[in-house]
Amino acid sequence: MTLAPTGAIVEEARAAGRGVGAFNVVQLEHAEAIVAGAEAAGAPVILQISHNCVRYHGSLEPLGAATLAAARQAAVPVAVHLDHAETAELALAAVELGFTSVMFDASSLPYDDNVAATREVATACRARGAWVEAELGEIGGKGGAHRPGVRTDPEEAAAFVEATGVDALAVAVGTSHAMVTQKATLDFDLIAALRKSVPVPLVLHGSSGVPDADLVRAVDAGLTKINIATRLNTAFTRAVRAALAADPDLVDPRRYLAPARDAVTAEVTALLRLLTCR
Numbered sequence: 001m002t003l004a005p006t007g008a009i010v011e012e013a014r015a016a017g018r019g020v021g022a023f024n025v026v027q028l029e030h031a032e033a034i035v036a037g038a039e040a041a042g043a044p045v046i047l048q049i050s051h052n053c054v055r056y057h058g059s060l061e062p063l064g065a066a067t068l069a070a071a072r073q074a075a076v077p078v079a080v081h082l083d084h085a086e087t088a089e090l091a092l093a094a095v096e097l098g099f100t101s102v103m104f105d106a107s108s109l110p111y112d113d114n115v116a117a118t119r120e121v122a123t124a125c126r127a128r129g130a131w132v133e134a135e136l137g138e139i140g141g142k143g144g145a146h147r148p149g150v151r152t153d154p155e156e157a158a159a160f161v162e163a164t165g166v167d168a169l170a171v172a173v174g175t176s177h178a179m180v181t182q183k184a185t186l187d188f189d190l191i192a193a194l195r196k197s198v199p200v201p202l203v204l205h206g207s208s209g210v211p212d213a214d215l216v217r218a219v220d221a222g223l224t225k226i227n228i229a230t231r232l233n234t235a236f237t238r239a240v241r242a243a244l245a246a247d248p249d250l251v252d253p254r255r256y257l258a259p260a261r262d263a264v265t266a267e268v269t270a271l272l273r274l275l276t277c278r
Contacts, residue, residue, distance in 0.1 A: 037268025
């Protein structure tokens with residue numbers, strides 16, 4: 001296999017009524033673990049790097065290049081996606097680096113400003129062959145970066161997609177970013193209404209907070225791309241803590257990062273089997 005177009009992975013899943021797992025990469029071990037999990041599940045996957053992660057590392061290119069290399073060596077189709085880009089400059093830099101898609105997030109802006117900014121980025125990125133996701137409505141969490149409780153309106157969503165020309169739309173249907181418990185309550189009637197009104201694939205952000213059974217139900221109701229980050233980080237950190245607790249004298253990072261990587265692999269494998277077994 002080789003690096004795969006995000007659009008091809010997502011559209012094939014939507015046509016088959018399956019979900020696609022889109023998992024956030026924080027460091028190289030995440031990328032390796034996610035690819036290994038996808039190979040174990042025999043399913044395509046999307047590797048994502050967020051704008052927040054770019055800030056953490058100080059630039060996009062080192063981790064981005066490593067993530068692209070992991071995708072190119074995979075035995076299953078793997079796409080590489082920029083998540084929650086807040087500037088056109090970063091979105092275009094990702095496309096030039098070789099990312100197959102970007103998510104441009106202007107959802108905190110007034111509607112007309114969101115449309116204008118998103119349309120400009122979508123036009124530029126699509127001209128370079130990249131698939132573009134945007135957000136309408138505001139998903140809670142992330143330390144107040146988004147106001148909770150603002151749901152996506154189906155009619156407005158349809159108009160937004162037509163006005164911007166985006167390929168996919170992230171919608172606010174009851175999730176919140178950075179949840180460490182699976183207590184989110186999804187609005188399944190709203191998901192169904194959005195699927196009926198919006199002609200492009202729908203994306204669920206904040207999926208770590210959704211119970212497994214509801215993730216399956218959400219895919220059945222019309223969501224396709226399922227973004228998961230915190231759930232993997234929880235598994236990763238739990239494994240690191242266990243390794244260090246078992247050997248307080250441990251100093252070699254490989255000795256505690258390896259079990260953490262394995263824990264993420266297992267989590268990804270289980271989640272992809274859940275989302276793709278229809």
